[in-house]
Amino acid sequence: MAKSEGIPAPAVRRLSLYLRHLETTQARNHATVSSRELSRAVGVTDAQVRKDLAYFGQFGHPGIGYRVDELIARMRQILGADQVRRVILVGAGNLGRALMSYRGFRKKNFDLVAVFDNDATKIGLPTPELPGERIRSLDDLPRIVAEHDVRLAVIAVPAQAAQAVADQLAAAGVRGLLNFAPMILQTRPGITLSSVDLAVQLEQLAFQVNLGAEGAKISVDS
Amino acid sequence: MAKSEGIPAPAVRRLSLYLRHLETTQARNHATVSSRELSRAVGVTDAQVRKDLAYFGQFGHPGIGYRVDELIARMRQILGADQVRRVILVGAGNLGRALMSYRGFRKKNFDLVAVFDNDATKIGLPTPELPGERIRSLDDLPRIVAEHDVRLAVIAVPAQAAQAVADQLAAAGVRGLLNFAPMILQTRPGITLSSVDLAVQLEQLAFQVNLGAEGAKISVDS
DNA sequence: AGGTGTGAAGGATTTCACAGCC
């Protein structure tokens, strides 16, 4: 149904970066930005910025640039950040706890509604970051997902448990998985998966440094 | 000096993924893998796998596939994982502590040699994950970097402190920065930067899910 | 002047398809 088919994935990745810079620009009370300024902040060319934005509509004003407030509103709309999206977290280990306390999610209008773990010694423990909540058993997964209409989940469990958790999440009706386990997961069609492997990330960096590191590059993303 | 110039960045990104699957294959006592199997595990085409590997040499055996042990050794060599690489961490907050206790780094032959923080109430505290070590002041940065020949650093500080930390790291002689602060950093040439923004990552995922999520894609990852 | 939106050109990466080897 969406004619949003032909949008390059890299363009989508840059969208969040543009938005982040726009927000700091707004905080400085600048009313407009040019594609030039945006491009330098994110590390791409100005033509790239205009092309990227053009995939989603015409937001600019010739001779002026982009009105910051307007563009922020449009981009939030496009990214879905204008409405609360509920998220659950599976895995209450070190990384899981760090993610719970991460304020960035809330700022982007994500609402962490529950935390799950398989470890019997953890189930029932209070979650300081989510007042009134407690760590839940995975048995509660289907119910919580249905009750809160949760579409997104973060996986922060050990590698050997990750695939099973992913399967349970998909079965419970979650549509998007953000996986931090160092493991390649298989998902069935209809489930979107994004993986971040911290060690792999560092390995990439080390390789690039070894190469000779000609120019500083914002390499992988975000 | 390296004719390793023309290697596509995406190919390099996939290298770590191939290696990870090879290691699990090895654990299963399989002696060889085909590009077909590797490709399915990582979510690319088999031609892609062969092209990627071919950038670095000829490792395959026609009719057989790739010998697992051999390929692992070569890939570790290529990625530099055959020798210990020393890393420091700046920022001992929630995320920093999670990173300290993350075993994946050690497994990939990274050695975390010191943890720094600017918070006077944290400096001097012991680091349970690094026996005998304590959280250090950033004043010690140049000395530690020089003494241990540290080339890589992980930044896990709040956004508003990140640019200053990056500058100090570069000045101290660190060559590669892995940044977790939700902030676009500027670095001078010769410094390689890779950024991971957890909130942006989730935002990307939410967007893809909203699109309609036609096919499961290992999207941005690692 | 300053700035966007966009067709067209250029480059880069991926896929195809097949020769050659085990």
Added chain:
DNA sequence: GGCTGTGAAATCCTTCACACCT
């Protein structure tokens, strides 16, 4: 039969350059 390595084709993405607007 199975499988790799690789030129050639196809596709995808980025940059150029300029018409047009303010």
